[in-house]
Amino acid sequence: MTKKIILLLIFLISIKITHAQEIINISGNSITVQEFKNTLMKNNHNREITKEYLDEYVELFINYKLKVLQAKEMGLDREESFVSELEMYRKQLAKPYLQAKEFKEDLVNEAYERMRYDVSASHILFKLDENFTPSDTLLKYNIAKKVKSRIESKEITFEQAVSEYSEENFNNGNLGYFTVFDMVYPFETAVYTTEVGGVSDIVKTQYGYHLVKVNDKRLAVGEVKVSHIMFKFPKGVVDEKSSDLIKSKAVEVYNKLNSGEDFTVLADRYSEDRSTAVKGGELPWFGLNKMAKEFEEASFSLESVGDFTQPFKTEYGWHIIILNDKKVIGSLDDHKEDIKRKIDKGSRNLLSELALLKKLKLDYNFTEHKYNKYRKNIVKESIDLDKLFAALLTIEDIERYENDNRELFSLDNIVYTQEDFKNFILDYQESGLDFEMMYQRFVDFTCLEYEESKLEEKYPEYKTLLNEFRDGILLFDLTSKMVWTKAMEDTIGLQKYFESNRENYIWGDRVEANIYTCADYKVVSKLKRLLWKKSKNMVTIKDMQESINKDSPMNLQINSSKYSKGDNKFIDQVKWIKGNSQIPTESDAIIFIEITDVIPSSEKNLSESKGKVISDYQNHLEDQWLLVLREDYVITINEEVLYSIIK
Template sequence: MKNKWLLAALLAGNSWFGGGATDVDPVIMRVNNKDIHKSEFEYIYNKNSQQQIDHKSLDEYVTLFKNYKLKVAEAEAMGIDTTSAFKNELAGYREELAKPYLIDASVDDRLAHEAYDRMKEDVEVSHILIGLNARTPEDRAEAKKKAESVLAEIKAGEDFGMLAEKFSEDGSRQNKGYLGFIRGGRTVYPFEKAAFALQAGEVSDIVETQFGYHIIKVHSRRPNPGEFLFSHIMILVPRGASDEVKAQKESEIRAIYEELKSGADFATMAKERSEDKASAVRGGELPWVSSGQFVKEFEDAAFALKNKGDITEPVLSPYGWHIIKLMDRRDIKPFEQMRSEITRMMARDERGSMARNAMVAK
């Protein structure tokens, strides 16, 4: 019955905020001989509940509130609030509760939309990386000096690819620095920011990341074509294979292609003949992918397919021969559907601290 009276007082009180009641903040309960006013209860209720005020939610919360107050009173009587363990736990709660309020929401929102906009565009890039294998100031200065020297050669007209092959300190040197297409979230943020600021044919200044000093060249830009579902039939070509073996492998893939043109079922041929065993069991089907996830030779051929069911002629990549079939495609999802994914991505790189730093600066 006490709860019923309390609910009536609270619900009736909803009309008081714009009116002229005489007792605008009545005592609605007593716990351990302490008065609890309506304003205190409403404040805590509204902070902890996203629901509209109704009888059911209030009835449940009144019981929780009373139990909470009784536990606090008991803890104070026992002196628990003075122990180091309690203080440490309370400090932890305070820190967790403060985090959402220490972020500049406008900066966070701007970065999220920036990331989404960059997901809608592909930028084709190469780079030269001078790594930071040691962390002393002297080593960093030496690495930067080397990067500046390479950049000077580029500005003097030297070929970017040749310099990447000679100086770059990562695996891309084998491809003359070529990385392929990137989009928002695919690289560390300083690299992404620099690449998206360049137009086709332009070269960046030196860009520092956690990996070292980069010089970035943009080859082209294009709208994100979306995500694709491909199947393929693959004939592996071992690295260092003889000309005889290479010719044999090419003959195999071209024979398969002729059978497909004559009406053979692609999935059946993939299961029986493809040497990519992981996809062969699924009729050659690969996971949904977007640009920048394949080697260039495979991607150029696959993304040139226009209609579902179309297949490529045999395509040679560094791994072997492929015949690729377009199964399906879909456009990039709307921003709101991708927001949680973008937020998780931002938390993993420098963007995760930028909104917090902006609030601290304010």
Template sequence: MKHKIVLGLLLFLQLGYVKAQNTENQVLFTIDETPFYTDEFIRVYNKNLDLVKDNSQKDLDVYFDLFLGYKLKVNKAYKIGLNNSVKYQNELKSYRTQLAKNYTNDSKVTQNLIEEAYERGLVEIKASHILIMVDANASPEDTLIAFNKIKRIKANIDGGKSFEDAAVDFSEDPSAKDNKGNLGYFSVFRMVYDFENQAYKTPKGKVSEPFRTSFGYHIIKVNDIRTSQGEVTASHIMIVNKPGEDEDVAKKTIDDIYQKYKQGETFEALAQQYSDDKSSSSKGGVLQRFGTGQLSSEEFEETAFGLKNPGDVSEPFKSQYGWHIVKLIEKHPVKTFEESKFEIENKIKRDDRSRVITSTLNEKLKAKYPVKTDKVFYDRLKSYIPDEYYKQTWTVSKEQMEGYNRDLLTIDNKAKISGVTFINFVLDQQKVSHSIKPIGTLVDNLYQKFVERELANYYDQNLESEFEEFKFVMNEYREGLLLFDLMEREIWERSKTDTIGQQQFYLENQKNYQWKERMVTDIYSSTSKDDLLKALKYAKNKKSVDFIKEKLNTKENVKIMVQSGTYEQGDKIIPKGIAFEKGISDVVQVGEYYFFANTSKVLPAQAKELSEAKGKVINDYQQALEANWVNELKKEVTIKVNNEVLDAIKKQLKK
């Protein structure tokens, strides 16, 4: 039920909120001098206007009483300290974290990345590359050396040297000697984002200019571009060459297995018995579904995608991993954008392109909030961090830490962050292996990350003041969770377990729990009047329901349906025209169906037993307890209503 409250609040968020128009925000009422304002009342009333099913709740006087009762309950929850429970605090924190994601991610940038990824996923690129490795944090000197190397290679290719020969001669990718730089076909999310960007920007048959990724400097040649093949689910049998064994042995083994398959043995049984891929053999050779570029074997992928129909089996073929036979299980075409966008967004969060979102937010926050650093203090802190930091052995004593406890960073002329906070950040980052040198440059780099973290924290902590909508929704969460805990404790549990109270309430309100006239009956129906008349004849001869159904229905053709039970007058299951009387009725037609009823008993209108009305009794008892409780709450506090303001709101909202 608590989750239903939260879902309801999220629904309200999606519907948006309506701010007060023409009415200045004023105090509407106070509870023990705590003020409650017109803007919240108007916003909540407008927001819920189309959601309430009970029209009486749309009446402004009724709604005001409900709103006042709601605030009285929340006030009680705070008084008894429900807001101090660890469970409540954790749940509220969790909800806030989820809600804040809508404000801490740049939705426009995210949407652009989703659309870009989907469009790229519609095609596959076959490319070759040449790599000159250089660390992402390499010194300027080493970076320049690597850059000049890749420039010379590009110049050689422009001068007529083939890309493949250049890859063999110069590329520092270990696989280049064998594959001449060929990466095969790949699609979106298969390569690091910087590499993917260049691949999709380079025209077919052309060679890119040098560019950098986290691995080093590259140049790319795009060999082909084709429409995406989607994904496939396939199974395989693999035989590998054993160390010291002649290659012909593996070839002979796979040929023998293929012959056994052609003789009628099942692919799955052969995979279980003979395949050297133990991760899939126990499952009959079934692999996880895959797309182009996922298996690091162009031969395998081309063979699998080349099979046309589910159940098709390839002839034996060789890859760099061994000999295979592949069976196609299912082809999965490219999904629509609507089907893909949630999955793509999750991939973006795990992919290095998420840096684009973070970077955009960082730039916005730097422009939004002024940042000031105590430069003299920063230089002093910087000088305290020694080269032993690289060995991950640097420590700071308690006495030293006390000396760092002064303001280092100021954000938005409000938030003050101490040197202690920065030093703790640096100590935490010591767990990571760093290659940026010298130590001063590394500390400057860490300080930049620290400032970005503190800006993000400051922004997150001030979402309520930055976004009125966020403030309102968080207040609804806060009060909604409190109200749930309070109601469960004061009303819901009691209404379910207080059997004496339930009995007394039932006796006092028995007139509300009455049966109308009922009949115990079997209602026969059919789209064929002739078939129904046959059933009618059997019924008049006192044949049972089971006998009639067995005589008229077959597995292939159900001619007669029967609904048996005790039905109250006005029940929709009783066809119009069927009289409330004992015996067999006449045949009536309603739409395309024909009906008759065989009624064994007619029960008069009478009071329900408590057991028969228990669900409604508990619900009504709960509402009565709540109403009485609210009246008691009113006696515990001093309520002052600004009737003049309330009248003005009524006039405004009735326009």
């Protein structure tokens, strides 16, 4: 047993030594094999690692490190803009690590279990206003308590209680079916933890107190994909006569569907929702509470792909729907990432943060001083509380005392004082937050900031990622100064580079042409007559378009330009000689090409090729810069370690 342990320790030590081996040294700056491999594997994209591949990659890696080293030597990492940008990225990168992971997994599992069912519920709302006093809030709570007691004693039914007490009486309090994430978390929890037919305990949300009755619970209907044909109501009030007239159009299309005509073709031709009509009326996947209630009910009532509804009405118009596909709730793995995103965006995320704070306080032995309450009052008396609530405190509004260095609490044996709290109030005051809220925020902020300061020490992968961002910002800033901005602003250098490399900027053969898109052959006939007149200088292109498009702006579309090979598929289909050519298409439209000039190959001037010249000049500047860097720094590569990466 002892021998096995010794061998294991030797193995682990050998791994650690291997990872710490130097692979590259740039003027005394050591790069370990582990750092190199981390970058290599991140950019490898499953390519086979060969000697040739490593030789190529190591040169790119050295170029990258040389630029970063120069940036640091120039002090770019001390500039305010860099420090500010890195801090922003540091905050973003820290977010996944500032979570109570086990607690969040519980939230994910809970959400998935709820996702598997749809629930129907009714509620009674006792509204709370943000300006309510504690006594107002207590009064509302007691009313809710009284109503619950009356319902439980069967003195009144839930529906009667809705009518008599609820401050939101839409649809007699009936919310219909919904699923996880459709309601705020406390309300959702009350519904999913109450039996069908039962009434929940009093539940508080940001809207007030609620009593909830669960009407039904069923397996989740999942999502549907449908297409629709829509006949819109005009804006404003729609009377019965207008509605019936619009309905008659829907009925006419419905009859065409029944006689076997294609839904996609009918949607394209008749639907007044033009954003979807061009796609055959197709809508994205949707589940509960994403569409108008009538639209949702009609969609989920269809059982088989290809089934379609009779015309039905919503507040937006008359619709016909066809079912394209259905999908039920999948496995936890199928939904896990989507659930996590919704947790991060919703009120559940606050629960995750509270769980983390609780854990941090335990981990770092958060301890309030035994005189904490007294010392907090000293701070409270030293500030203008009205100005604090309005977030208008200035440095002059906070009195400072000699004993402000007294402890309020400690975290990981670090003491936080009255003075620290006063400074925090000044920096982070926010309208609507009273003194106790500010103190709680100070404690929470301190715990999170301390944990954030430990992340590089606790999580090597976070440290690696942060270093990559640090180097990436430096590289961007320096390359911008040395290459990108210089290439844009150095007009003399750009002109000289262009003159020295003119042979790289050549026009191939081109044509000057007009492309006429005709709606049908009648338009082609008119166009031919007008082209003859144009050849005699009797009409202009503008005259031609106005004449032909008198009845419809879609009769004739004209595009005029100079074209190279590959610029336009229709131009590529005709012979490049002066004259006219007609090209049929798969649609009803006919393409007519008029080549007015053939332009032989010629040199481009700078304005015609400026984008390409700037790009090439940037590459030239970067090449020159790297030559200088490689002369200024001493580079050594441990090839034995490098090629040991090959497996």
